[in-house]
Amino acid sequence: EPEVTQTPSHQVTQMGQEVILRCVPISNHLYFYWYRQILGQKVEFLVSFYNNEISEKSEIFDDQFSVERPDGSNFTLKIRSTKLEDSAMYFCASSELGTLGANEQFFGPGTRLTVL
Amino acid sequence: RKEVEQDPGPFNVPEGATVAFNCTYSNSASQSFFWYRQDCRKEPKLLMSVYSSGNEDGRFTAQLNRASQYISLLIRDSKLSDSATYLCVVNKGVTGGGNKLTFGTGTQLKVEL
16 A cells, blocks of 8 residues: 655754755655644644645744655655754655545654754 | 634543544635544544545444534444544645645544453
C-alpha cells in the first residue's frame, strides 16, 4: 500500500539554526501539506501546495517557513531560524485531489523537531 | 467558539461495549468531514470519511447533521486495539485549492479487559 514517508524521524537542532524536513508524498497525489502538532495539543495546518505553488497557508506559516518541491518526488519544509516554540511533530500529508472528491489526506509518520 | 469541538475524554469502556463520540464544528461552509484515529506519538490515520447520508464501515458508523453542525462516530463491539485518540476533522473545501483540514483536539478512548 503506498504511503507518505518522512525523514528524519527525529531532528535535534540549536535555536537559530536552519532545518529542512523532507517528505515523499504518495506518487500519484497532486496536493501536499504540512501540519504540526505541539506535544499535548491538536494537529494544526501550516501550508498546502499544489502545482508548484502555495495554495493556502496559516498564520503560523510566517516568513521563517518555506516549502519546496525540488524534484518530482520530494516535498520539503524549511525553517530558516528555529525558535524554541518550533519544537513539535511535523506531519507531511498528501491527497490525490483537492476540494472535490478523493480529497482524503494521508499522513506521513512525522518528524519530531526538538529545538534546544 | 472552537472551530471543531470534541469531548477530550478519556472514555474508558470494557471490551465489547458500544461507544459514541460527538463533535461540533463552527464553520457552516465546511464541505468534507472525517474521523481520523491517532495512536500515541503517531500520525493521524484516516478512519473514515463522513457523508450526509451517514455511512458504515464494519463496526464503525459515522453520521453528519449539517443543520446542527454535528458529527458523530459510533464504535460497536469495541476491541482493545480500538484504544486511541479519535480526531474529528473538517475541511472547508475552498474551490481552487487550499483543502486545509481543521482538527479537533481529539477524544481519547481506552478499551479495557
